[in-house]
Amino acid sequence: MASIDIANIRKSYGIHPVLHDVDLKIGDGEFVVLVGPSGCGKSTLLRMIAGLESVTSGEIRIAGKRVNELAPKDRDIAMVFQSYALYPHMSVANNMSYSLRLRKVAKEKIASVVSGAASKLGLDPLLERRPRALSGGQRQRVAMGRAIVREPKAFLFDEPLSNLDARLREQMRAEIKKLHKDLGATSIYVTHDQIEAMTLADRIVAMNGGFVQQVGSPLDLYDRPANLFVAGFIGSPGMNFFEGTYRNGQSPRFETKGGVTIPAQVHAELADGASATLGIRPEHVEIGTTAPDALKATVDLVEPTGFGIILHLSFGKAIFKAFTNDRAFLKASGEIPVRLPPERLHFFDADGNRV
């Protein structure tokens, strides 16, 4: 196990930069999730750590040792691919032991390590099978088995669950978390699924357009998103945004472009009349309230999810969502009273940064 330091990493393909000055320290045994939309550079960063992509500038250190110039085989890391990348002409046992055989580990040692990993992952009855005779979930497990037999310095996961169906994904997510608890291995996990990021990570690195947007614990990112991108990316259904103007004075408030006035708390960083974006999570919108400062919103659509209800609402042209567990709202229609609690509001300045 080891720490991984990423210092001022840049990557360009020709003249096209894909990563800009990424700085990241990953502690020994930490589970870090890189999350962001497709093309944000998260997979490229992971592949640079693995040694599959060259580093344009900056430095990567594993366990304090610079690895920029090291071949993947000399970095002592294991990687689980999105496609699993199992060797089709080898049995499950041989797939798992390939790295050990390359290192000329003694046969008895290999047998015991493989059977240990297989029983941990429930692969015992499948050891003699070829990958094509396995289901998606089983292949996924073999890919994990291949990674853990070696006890590498770090595990890299490149969207390992995105080829599985929703139920299996949930199950494997829990298994990965359990495995990490057992092994305590430094892990870097790439995903575009914010639920995976929230549930697995010790720390999340949110990325967009080749820039790191925010680094923090899952709840940090949820409670105090650093900018509009993180606010919109983390959470499902996503955060509601209203564009408008912040008004200071006796009663600080926010006036949306549609002319709705929303009471707010004092935000010293915003000048009176500054244009800003207000954000509120759907689960924080109070509906059906009898509070005196309630606003009127029109119900456009009701989506029951079983667990709760998502209401599509609007203030004139400004649409937003509310989430509630109260089934009384299944039949909501027309206008309902809505309150946006001032303590739950997020404010972002004209550049999209949190204030």
Place this chain on the structure above:
Amino acid sequence: MRAKPILLMTAHRLAILAYIAFALFPLYWLLKVAVTPNDLLYSEGIRLWPSRATLDHFDFVLRHSAFPTFFKNSLIVSGSTAVIVTILASLSGYALSRFNFRGKYWLVALMLLTQMFPLVMLVAPIFKILSPLGLTNSLTGLVIVYTAFNVPFATFLMQSFFDGIPKDLEEAAMIDGATQFVAFRQIILPLTLPGIAATLGFVFTAAWSELLFSLMLISGNDQATFPVGLLSFVSKFSVDFGQMMAAGVLALIPACLFFLLIQRYLVQGLTAGAVKG
């Protein structure tokens, strides 16, 4: 309800049968003439099978002609060409499929260009090149020429097979501790066996049936390959069809055996199950 699919299937099968019959008929005729005694060849008219069959032609070809030498020469030339071309094409095909290097585009264009010339144009220059090197009238010379002409196409063929193998596999191998070459040898190559078999088969048959260069570069029976040897059954005044066809039938045997050996790989897609679910 069910009559129509059955009818369609029958028609489909009949069409395939008709095609097979059409394709194989020349081979059948080869065999038929090979077993027809000389005196019946012109006297019986057109019949599907002679009234009397004989193996005399085979006997003569094997015992009294230079055919065994031709056969051996052809086997050496075609076998070596197939093996050398396949090794070269595997390496270059892999390079074209996986590496980005300067001049790749031009290299590919040049290789394509070599495939555009009618070979007849090149006979004289090639003779001129090989002659001072002592490579005319030599099997080595033939192997070199055949290799040169077959490598470009075989390279494209192998490249397409390598392109079909996910890059993830060798990256996984490299992370597991293999060098690029070990990953190529232990992971990629076994998965390309169908491609290698196809290339081997293609090059082998191309060299086996090549006539032009072998006719131009080889003089004398000692070094002749069998297509040239077949011509020795044509004399100034007559063509010994029976013996020629018998030799032809015998020449088919190695090609058939060869494809029998590799057909397992030709039909089998080994990469199934490598990636995705």
